Amino acid sequence: MEQFLIGGSGAKASTGGGKKKAAPRVLPWIEKYRPKGVNDVCAQEEVVAMLKAVLIEGKELPNMLFYGPPGTGKTSTILAMARDMFGNLASERVCELNASDERGIAVVREKVKNFAMTTANSQRADGKKCPNFKLIILDEADSMTKSAQEALRRTMEVYSKSTRFCLLCNYVSRIIDPITSRTAKFRFRLLPKEIQYNQIRHIREAENVQISENAVEELISVAAGDMRRAVNFLQSLHRLHEDEITPDDVRDVAILCPAEKIDEVIREARSKSYENMLTKVQALLQDGYPAGQFMHQLQDAVIADDAIEDFQKVNIINQIGKADHALTDGADEKVQILAIVSVLQRELSR
Structure with missing residues (x-):
């Protein structure tokens, strides 16, 4: 019992004036x-x-x-x-x-x-x-x-x-x-990509981070000009993947919704299948992807889709903006996502 309390079998309480070695300080x-x-x-x-x-x-x-x-x-x-x-x-x-x-x-x-x-x-x-x-x-x-x-x-x-x-x-x-x-x-303006690249490369060399150039580009992309976010992601990635960091690893740490899942939601909205579209959205939320992240990526996908008319884009983005504001005020995520996908289907089924 005594061994269990002091840290398991074979563990012995330290006696005498032996000095413990201080753990090295790790700065963010x-x-x-x-x-x-x-x-x-x-x-x-x-x-x-x-x-x-x-x-x-x-x-x-x-x-x-x-x-x-x-x-x-x-x-x-x-x-x-x-x-x-x-x-x-x-x-x-x-x-x-x-x-x-x-x-x-x-x-x-x-x-x-x-x-x-x-x-x-x-x-x-x-x-x-x-x-x-x-x-x-x-x-x-x-x-x-x-x-x-x-x-x-x-x-x-x-x-x-x-x-x-x-x-x-x-x-x-x-x-x-x-x-x-x-x-x-x-x-203060968003930092140019070249400056972000230089800083990430400097840290990569100083800390011996194994990250591919494609992963660096993905890291800069998901950080969206936020240098603090990029550096924090890089440190987390280095702890999780010491062998090699890939673009997929970057997307996982940034909790980005997979692009194909966003495309599936839009595809189901076009097919007028509300139940299928709702199933896709609920699966995303159950997988732990934040509602705000889903909304931002859906907005980007809608803007980039040439098959959607401008007036339809305006109505969809307007609803995304309302939902974003409601979430800031503490509204329920699921209710706001339902409001967005309802407008999305209404506009794409015209």
């Missing part, structure tokens, strides 16, 4: 391969040029608002700039908050305000000049409540001499006008 690749400085940031020329002017020419750093699709480098860019600007003082000069987790007005009144009030140390270890202000980074700021944003606007004004703010968001339309008017706005 998305953190391991973040840009270390502004010079390492790719593709976002406008914001990089402004940050370099601040770092090299000593120009004033404004409050900033970075917006754009996820995985385009918003967080990485501002963290790289903070490392270049503050050096070894970055940990005490930078406050990073995820506004989607802590979005209420209390966060602005307590954490943000308290950090803005603290005194900043101005002496860097390497002797380089260090600005006399601190930096507050609010990630996913579009998730903040309106009252919290209004309180933040006042905080930005009161502590403008000692603190700079950088807000990061996906949807700039969700940020109130008084804040957007007080910040320099920079749009």
